[in-house]
Amino acid sequence: MTFTVISNDLIDGGTLPDTQVYAGGNRSPHLQWSGAPEGTQSYAVTCFDPDAPTGSGFWHWTVANIPADVTELATGASGHAMPAGSVEGRTDFSPSVYGGAAPPPGHGPHRYIFTVYAVDVPHLDLTPDSSGAFFGFNLHFHALAKTSITCIYENRG
Template sequence: MTFTLTSDDFSDNDTLPDAQVQAKGNTSPHLRWSGAPEGTKSFAITCYDPDAPTGSGFWHWTVANIPADVTEIPAGGPVPAGAVEGRTDYGEPGFGGAAPPPGHGPHRYIFTVFAVDAEQLEVTPEDSGAKYGFNLHFHTLAKATITAIYENKG
């Protein structure tokens, strides 16, 4: 079976809806996944913009320790009990919507769900996307992505 990620809010490579833009809605999107591999003990989600003019991209959302029986997150959340949302590059935990600099061109917002081989990763709401990524590097069984595009034409 193939591990897949879909959303009721957008399809792969579609324009990111206004609801997921920081100045227009700042709401996390609906996400649904299926086909997790055997041995999955939890899930994690990230949203990353590799096109941000920072030299290291921009973390918009990190979530870990989603129970293995959960396969969907509604738009706007909340994340399931037991899950932990990390600090975005905005400085706070939770979802932070798209906000590319005006005129910088299109940015990709890559939403990824990870099938994880551990029930709990050692992460907190204060931890950065880099720390979530480091932990996921060593515990990922499979991952699935969906990408949305947004451009602030100013």
């Protein structure tokens, strides 16, 4: 079985909808995954922009400790309807909720990579104050598999 993610809001390789843009709806997207490998005990989700002019990219969403029996997040779940036990970490916007695309005007197209991780432990020691880099560090050692949807957004401002 192959680990995959689909979305009612996102199309892999497509343009990020205004609903997921910071100045638009600023809502976390619907994500649904299936085919996690044996041994999966929880899930994590991230959204990362590797094209941000920071030298280190930009974290837009970090979520860990999603229970293994949960395989879907509804549109707009961030901050409102996250699964019990899950933790949303600090983004580079600072709050511990989804922050939509907001590239500098005229900077060109940016990639927004929404990744779901199958994790080999039920709980990672992460808090709402944990940074994206700390999430990534922990996921590096505990991810059994990952699957992504990448969307493009450009602020032509």
